[in-house]
Structures are given as structure tokens and as C-alpha cells.
């Protein structure tokens with residue numbers, strides 16, 4: 001049988017040379033290379049540092065675990081809270097589930113994003129243990145105390161993983177105490193504007209936002225809610241009318257398109273401190289059904305990301321963010337978790353850049369632990 005002609009020897013030799021001698025780093029962007037070189041200098045070992053092989057000693061997105069708040073600028077914090085979810089669906093494992101998946105994602109740095117670990121000193125604060133408090137409000141008080149220490153006393157930017165939506169009150173209140181009344185960019189199927197006249201309990205997943213308004217910690221006139229739909233929406237629309245928030249139903253977000261939606265967001269939020277609260281149930285069940293309040297006809301991860309990156313490019317003063325309501329036991333394929341981890345990474349990159357801007361300088365994350373050899 002006649003074979004197709006061989007690759008000319010000169011070219012084949014070149015490929016052989018590349019295979020044996022040329023590092024992938026030679027064709028990578030300079031900032032990515034310097035980041036990898038810096039990690040290698042901390043005893044890293046190539047590709048192994050990017051995998052999550054036995055990396056329990058590293059935190060979210062491979063950030064170092066630390067509670068040394070004096071040497072940190074940005075903290076990823078787990079808040080494992082689910083007493084207020086309509087059905088306890090396993091939101092208490094949300095943060096640890098996302099942390100685990102975050103260590104398996106690779107190569108999501110895009111042209112628009114700087115490497116967050118080269119922007120500021122990032123730590124994974126770990127998961128705040130609020131259990132052992134039988135009363136929900138005592139459980140919240142534990143989280144509030146941690147957030148006050150992290151954000152108010154130490155000036156650290158928080159990225160918080162829930163937990164059900166109740167938890168958002170604690171980091172948002174702390175951000176407001178530090179930066180002044182917040183503008184909230186709120187993605188949710190629900191308004192979360194329950195009042196004490198509706199339900200006389202101090203902290204619930206439906207009360208976090210209305211409580212922030214009542215305390216002057218967030219401004220309804222600078223708050224925009226997107227993805228609203230479902231039966232509970234019509235029930236709670238009164239809260240939006242009373243407080244005066246701007247909201248867009250999921251249908252309206254679809255009709256407008258991400259670009260036009262982002263422009264509306266920019267008009268509403270203005271130049272004040274901005275906080276993003278992302279309830280996973282804003283997404284269509286195709287993208288997330290691992291919540292306790294699943295609503296069809298929702299947003300796509302692409303829509304949410306496009307809205308956020310357009311707002312980011314325009315420039316707002318982002319001071320904190322949370323992603324809540326992920327219930328990993330309802331996510332056997334981990335698809336929903338990866339969607340949320342992907343959005344978390346984009347928001348982390350954004351928060352890191354904003355933190356560097358507020359610091360007036362770039363600071364590099366340091367890893368006390370050696371990469372590569374310690375765990376294998």
C-alpha cells in the first residue's frame with residue numbers, strides 16, 4: 001500500500017526539538033509566565049501545581065489558607081448556613097463544594113482579566129463555623145462578628161460563598177460600615193424584600209436586603225434586581241414598590257439583552273460603593289437546579305457574565321461580592337457548581353483588580369506552604 005509522504009525531515013527534527021526542549025512558557029503571555037515562575041520559586045512543580053491532586057492544604061482557587069488578617073487584602077470566606085432555606089437542601093456544604101471544584105478549574109484567565117494573585121494578597125479564610133448555635137440569629141451573630149473583623153477592622157475585601165441567602169447581610173453590612181451605603185447589584189429569582197410585618201424574624205433569606213435598607217447600609221435607589229420570576233415574585237413585589245428598588249424580570253433581561261441590561265445597571269449604581277449579591281436561583285434550571293427554590297425560564301451563565309464584564313469595563317467601585325444558595329448534594333454531575341465557580345473566578349479577578357486600585361499599588365499573594373512536594 002502506498003503511504004502518504006512523510007513529514008520532511010527538517011520539519012520533523014524541529015518538532016522533535018520542541019517536544020524535547022521547548023517549554024510551553026515560551027509562547028505564553030508574559031504576566032502568566034512570571035506568575036508561574038514565581039510559583040515555581042516557591043518549590044512548585046509544573047502542571048502538578050495546577051491540579052487538585054491531594055491539595056487539601058490549599059484553599060479556593062489554590063489561594064493559601066490563612067486567618068492572618070494583617071497580611072491580606074482580599075479574603076474568600078465560606079458561610080455554611082441553611083436554616084433559612086425553604087427546604088434545607090445542603091447549602092451548608094455550598095462553600096466547601098465550591099472550594100473543592102475551584103481547585104479543578106484551569107486556564108480561565110482571559111485577556112480582560114489580570115491574574116488576581118498578582119494584584120493583591122488573597123487568602124482563603126476557610127469556612128466560618130456557625131454551627132452549634134441552635135438559634136438562627138445566634139448563628140448569624142457569629143458570622144457578623146467574623147465579617148466585622150475581616151472587613152471593618154482589617155479593611156479586607158470579602159468574596160463570600162454561602163450558605164443560603166441569609167448570609168449576605170453579614171458581609172454587605174460590614175462593607176457598608178467601611179465604605180458607606182452600598183449600591184447592590186442583585187441577581188435573584190426573588191426580591192428578598194420581606195419585612196418584619198410579613199414575618200417577624202430578624203434574619204432570613206428573604207430579609208437580608210430589606211434589613212440592609214432599614215439600617216441605611218444599602219440604598220434602594222441605587223439597587224438593581226435582575227432575574228425576578230415565579231410565584232413568590234408576585235407575592236413579594238410589594239417590597240420593591242415600598243422601598244423603591246429597580247428590578248428586571250428574567251423575561252425583561254432576555255428582551256433587553258446583556259449589553260443594554262449592563263447599561264441600565266451602570267445608570268442605577270452610579271459612583272458609590274457597589275456590592276454584588278448573586279443568588280444561584282437567578283439562573284435557569286439548565287444552568288443551576290441545585291437550590292431549594294428552582295424556577296424555570298431564568299438567566300443563563302453567559303448572560304450574567306456578559307452583564308458583569310460590561311459593567312466591569314465601564315468601571316464601578318466594587319467593594320465586595322457573594323454567591324449563595326448552592327446546594328451541592330443536589331448537583332451529582334457538578335455542572336451547577338462549575339458554573340458558579342466560573343462566575344466566582346471572574347468576580348474574584350474583578351475584586352482583586354479593584355482592591356489593588358483602592359490600595360494604590362499591586363501586592364503579590366504569598367504562599368507559606370511549599371507547592372508541589374508537601375502533599376504527595
Ligand SMILES: [Mn+2]
Pocket residue numbers: 165188189190192205279
Ligand atoms: Mn435570594
